[in-house]
Amino acid sequence: SMTQSQLSMTQSQDGLSQFNNETDDEASNLSQGDSAKKQALETIAGQMRSNLLQLTRSATAAEVKTLSDSIADLIQKAGAQFGADGVVTIGSILITEQSDDDSDPPPFLRSDALLSNLCKSCITQETSAVRASAFIYSFILPHVDELKRSKSRPPSRLMMSTISTLVRDRHVECVESLFVPILCRTRPPSQPQCELVCRIIKSIAIPKESISLFVSKILLDGIDDRTGDPLRTMPWSDHSIPILTSCLQKKPMLNDGTIVLLTQQIDQHSKDATFAKSVKFSTLFHALVTKFGPQLNTSGSLDMLNRSSVRLKTFLGKSILSSLKKL
DSSP: OOOHHHHHHHHHHHHHHHHHHHHHOOTTTTHHHHHHHHHHHHHHHHHHHHHHHHHOSSSHHHHHHHHHHHHHHEEEEEHHHHHHHHHHHHHHHIIOOOSSSOOOOGGGOOOHHHHHHHHHOHHHHHHHHHHHHHIIIIIIHHHHGGGSSSSOHHHHHHHHHHHHHHHOOOHHHHIIIIIHHHHSSSSOHHHHHHHHHHHHHHSOOOOOHHHHHHHOOOOOOOOOTOOOOOOOOOOTTOOOOHHHEEEEEOOOOHHHHHHHHHHHHHHHHHHHHHHHOOOHHHHHHHHHHSSSSHHHHTTOHHHHHHHHHTTTOOHHHHHHHHHHHHH
């Protein structure tokens, strides 16, 4: 019912203006003020969540705009008041809060148009790296996680262009708060998620330092700074390997430690018949040998790679072997 949702939208905007007044009230004792303000923010976010749950997916463009403006306003207030933690709090209430009545996030929050609007409003040149990372992790990552559902469609053009723009402006934050979590959390990434990351790495000129950072992070076990959860090395599959290949083809600066890690992974996987027959695996191997030849020599990786190349059962095997011989 349109009138119902319009009504509740105005309510949440009243909530916002009430919050603004509270925020302006400098007379309140600050420490007590802080917890009261946090409470006010959480209440408004909760109210907004229930409004969103009443909205169907087919909201009009005007509604999307009005709502995304209110949400962006709330995110920015929370950020101004409580930094990155404030942004995460709003995200967790709106998107991931598992309330009794409805465990899924409001379908409306899965709208690509809403996400696109939020990105434009919440990440500007002035936004700090920490706050941008918090926004990406709290709002973009859950959206990309929708691509894990069994019936999920490939990402829409709007979603691709929103994320591409974000990566162009905020490559480090996207590597750390979007790409690495997509690929390295305990639950392995889906094929559409891998394709999304691969298409973006291929199509956007990301600075080499950020590519180097990305490669080292997906090859090493780590810890998710935000949640304290473990991050594993990226699981290798025909969907995920092309991501690494696209990175190597950009010839980033990799230190010898990373080259050795990559060599060990290739050696390990080449013993598996599935990988030995995989053209995508051979293509990665070929990219390593052709782009990082001299360094393979200095890092002492050649013997291991020679042994691995003999195991390959694809047309690239011979070419890799002859490239290795020239080094």
